[in-house]
Amino acid sequence: MPADFAKSVGSEPPSETEPTAESALDNDPDAAFSSIGSFYSSQLSASNPADPLLTPSGGYNYSSPSSLARIMSLYTGRSFGKKDTGKSSLMRESADFSEGLRIIDSICDDGAIQRLRTEGWIGTASVAQQAEQRHGLMFADDLRPIPPRLRTKRSKRCRACRHLLVRPEQKVQSTRFRIRLVALNYVPTISLKPLQPSPSTELPLIDLKALPQLRPSQFLLTLKNPLFDAIKVTVATPVQTPGKHSHKVTVLCPQFDIGSNLDRWDEALGDGKSRRSSKLFSISKVEYAGGEGGRVAEAGKVWEKGKNWTTIVVEVICAAIAESEELEEDEDVLEIPMFVRMEWEADLEREGKDEVKGEKKEKRELAYWTVVGVGRVGKL
Structure with missing residues (x-):
């Protein structure tokens, strides 16, 4: 029995991979x-092996100068309008799923109708969802994720002051942003925590949920510099906080310096002096004094200092609040209004020119108001 006839009558078992391949092609229009x-x-390359317009991949190369010249000669030469006497070879059509053949079956429509009855309106894809898909899909379960479109870099300015917020660089020399946003990259990070008294003083610990009244309490105020330049900071607070209960606030060191926010590689590649100073600042004053027990906050002196952060002491004396006094919501919360002023020297940004080593620097200033929450004041 011939092998072809044996396959046609089904003497050999069908391949198990054929249904999988057919279903994959049927569900994926791109694969089909x-x-x-x-x-x-492949049929075009087999039928016209000597066609100069054909590329190795089987497509037509119309962008080639020789191909364009040949096309123009077909319409402008002497042979234009004459019938081709040669016989063209015939091409066969696709015969199975592996060659991209898809046969429309009415059973598919019956299955879609039954699925519409089962899933209802919720399982049907909307018009907007179908428009965003590459191929028309009927049901929501068949929808595929849509990749976002790529966006080009554009310069952006503030609508109010026309300050240049983002400007793409033509020649990128560093991963840092030369132009930084004010709110995110200029304003220091502020944190506050209580300075607990030494056990030798026999004073109770400070509870942020019940701050002591009519007694000075000290807090550690830490400011972290996000800039790549060293800054000078001035912190000012009102003598008494506004509101129904006036609490006294005193900043022991209102003026101080904060180091630059340099990367570790910049420190390693810098000079020896900068490395020694950064190493010195990385060790806090608490370690020098042997712990907080032997230290006393002094006016005009920084409590602790690091590479790009500085800690100062703020003293607060809470006003008296009677236990029988009726308070409104969050009226017993202690909040300190604080004015922060920064000064630093930055490199001049020149448009269209590369950075020059040792270029001039300009003095910049930034000032703003902020509110620092401390805790709740206890009652007598």
Whole structure:
């Protein structure tokens, strides 16, 4: 029995991979189009092996100068309008799913109708969802994720002051942003925590949920510099906080310096002096004094200092609040209004020119108001 006849009558078992391949092509239009495209490309190359317009991949190369000249000669030469006496070879059509053939079956429509009855309106894809898909899909379960479109870099300015917020660089020399946003990259990070008294003083610990009244309490105020330049900071607070209960606030060191926010590689590649100073600042004053027990906050002196942060002491004396006094919501919360002023020297940014080593620097200033929450004042 011939092998072809044996396959036709079914003497050999069908391959188990054929249904999987058919279902994959049936569910993926891109795979089916790719298969039928490669099939017809192979047929074109087989039927016209000497065609100069054909590329090795099977497509036509119309961008080649020789191909364009040949096309123009077909319409402008003497042979224009004459019939071709040669016989063209015939091409066969696709015969199975591996070649991109898809046969429309009415059973598919019956299955879609039954699925519409089962899932209802919720399971059906909307018009907007179908418009965003590459191929028309009927049901929501068949929708595929849509990749976001790539966006080009554009310069952006503030609508109010026309300050240049973002400007793409033509020649990128560093991963840092030369132009930084004010709110995110200029304003220091502020944190506050209580300075607990030494056990030798026999004073109770400070509870942020019940701050002591009519007694000075000290807090550690830490400011962290996000800039790549060292800054000078001035902190000012009102003598008494506004509101129904006036609490006294005193900043023991209102003026101080904060180091630059340099990377570790910048420290390692810097000179020896900067490395020694950064190493010195990384060790806090608490370690020098042997712990907080032997230290006393002094006016005009920084409590602790690091590479790009500085800690100062703020003293607060809470006003008396009677236990029988009726308070409104959050009226017993202690909040300190604080004015922060920064000064630093930055490199001049020149548009269209590369950075020059040792270029001039300009003095900049930034000032703003902020509110620092401390805790709740206890009652007598």
